[in-house]
Amino acid sequence: EVQLVESGGGLVQAGGSLNLSCTASGWTSEDYAIGWFRQTPGKEREGVSCISITDDTIYYADSVKGRFTISSDNAKTTAYLQMNSLKSEDTAVYYCGAVFAPWDPDNRPIATTLCSGLVTYWGQGTQVTVSS
Helix, strand or coil, rough: CCCEEECCCEEECCCCEEEEEEEEEECCCCEEEEEEEECCCCCEEEEEEEECCCCCCEECCCCCCEEEEEEECCCCCCEEEECCCCCCCHEEEEEEEECCCCCCCCCCCCHHHHCCCCCCECCCCEEEEECC
């Protein structure tokens, strides 16, 4: 069974940085994508940044481009989200999500497909609070 465990959330001042980690276990294939999503009360969960091991693609939401960086370790079992220049509007519960994806039926980059919401597995979430 696939499990995702997040860590690294917390409280930071605006302009500061945080690094989130998502460690995955139970993978049986290297054809997958993993990424970060966030949600605030009353709003839908949105894709922030995703990385695909299948086709080596990366997706960033416009709101975080240039500030956030997603990466994975050499073993491809841990995904990181380095968040710099944090703003109060980045405050949310951040969730790690993943999907087994050997291909995309519409031939889109798989990272984009994952971040659009095609998630099979979720982590438990970690709170990120940015104070202004």
